[in-house]
Amino acid sequence: MAICRISAPAGQSEFALYRDGQVCLLSQLLDEVPDAAELFSLPMSWWDGLPDPTPDQWVSAGDNLLPPVDSPGKVICIGLNYRDHAIETGAAIPDEPVVFSKFPSTIIGHGDSIELPSVSREVDYEAELVVVIGKSGKLIPAERAMEHVFGYTCGHDVSARDWQKGRPGGQWLLGKTFDTFAPIGPCIVTQTEVPDPNDLRVQMVLNGEIVQDSTTAQLIFDIPAIIEHVSKVVTLSPGDLIFTGTPPGVGAARNPPLFLKPGDVCSVIVQGIGTLTNRCV
Template identity: 45%
Template sequence: MKLVSYEENGKPRFGAIVGEHVLDLARASEAYAASDGSIARIPARVEEFFEDCEALSASARKVIVRFEAENTKAPAVSKPLTEVKLLPPIARPPKIVCVARNYAEHAKEAGLEISPIPIMFARFARTLVADGEPVRVPAVSHQLDWEGELAVIIGKDTRGKRISKAEAMDYVFGYSIFNDVTVRDYQFRITQYTAGKNFRTSGPFGPVIVTADEIADPHNLDIRTTLNGKVEQSANTSTMIYDIPTILENIAEFIDLEPGDVIPTGTPAGVGFKRKPPVFLKEGDTIAVEIPGIGVLSNPIHNEEQR
């Protein structure tokens, strides 16, 4: 499944991309449940779906199959994708735990050592922006840099349990794309990453969540970042230092994984701040991250409005 959040009358709705349409899963499940008792009603918001995603995923699949079979593209339960404004797939994840320095060539270009354990830092949900929405150059700095990443979406609660690498993939619901846009001078002026990684509108995320059953091997995905169409980052997730089970095992050592958590897994080499001269994002640019099988996350760059 390819799952999305989208806006309708100023409010978020939860849907699935089916062909060239967005199927509203709440409305469709309500319509189909009347004649199929095996279909549970699906909530209208993605955050509520993730409260019981293990059980509701089966109903979502049944709804999609029936919609495809009827082939009516009924306006009561769907809209053309071209007419829909997408939102971040999860607007308010329980947690966003990012991994730093997870590709050896990126550590090398940054002049930093490879850590013996995954380096992690937190992002805040208020930084998230959707595909197509602007990322803004902050008024206090022009050192705005890109970091294209594969994001893991969690689907099960560890409930106080530490998990092993052998069982970690059982907790993965799906995958998305993240651009860990970073304000470099704020990142490096002290040893803590928090400020540089949490500026307003610095967290492009989406456009979809692809469920794990549709990704044959998350450790063999090409990832490419382009700036105004020019390739700046090009790598494969097979070259990550710490694979997904290792990352999840390390997170679960200190805090529970929860359904809807977002785990960006680190960026490969090719960021802008180590170019000679450095290259930073500026007004009028377009930055895009592509992972085949998931899609393209593209965002224009605007200057921050003065207030």
């Protein structure tokens, strides 16, 4: 099952089921729709018990898609987590997850514009599988970690390399957290629909050309290991996002480097999840 958020006629947002560019509002299936935190923490049996939409309840999503998670409490990111990406950057294979964060103001949805800041000349692309947390928890052992996962979405960890590495002391947070630097979407696919998240193809298509292409089998730290590590420090809450890392092929590692420019169209494709497309302005 896949869910999304759309803008409703009165200006508010609503959750909906998502299928091939079509949506069915949950409000058409339920007398009362739980809020986001409750929705993400509901057991999969609740979702499986939803009434089947009738054909006329499915309508085109059009341009109404919003980020499937609105203002997450945490946007947690894992760096250098693909073995082949670490090798291309010349970095040592890390002994534990490299963790950084983005502010919630980075979040935009499918079809929204990535704003290239005037203070950076080296904005890079990074296609990623993103985990959406469902059940709250801290000190979560790896063997119980998947109980805390609601589902998955496509993510784009846009990165200003000249801020990330070229400023005094290195500025991972600032280089990663310009407004609009974390597109997600178009939907969240529940974890029961993804039998093996450790074997999904992840691609970035830039202006019609595949520039990143690998699989999550290359992850150095899989999703349970990431959740166990991060939850040693912070309580994970419903709607928190974990960007799991990016495959090789990033612009900064190319010769010559390939950085984003106005008019570029970026599409993140994650097998079994969907395609997230954004234009740079």
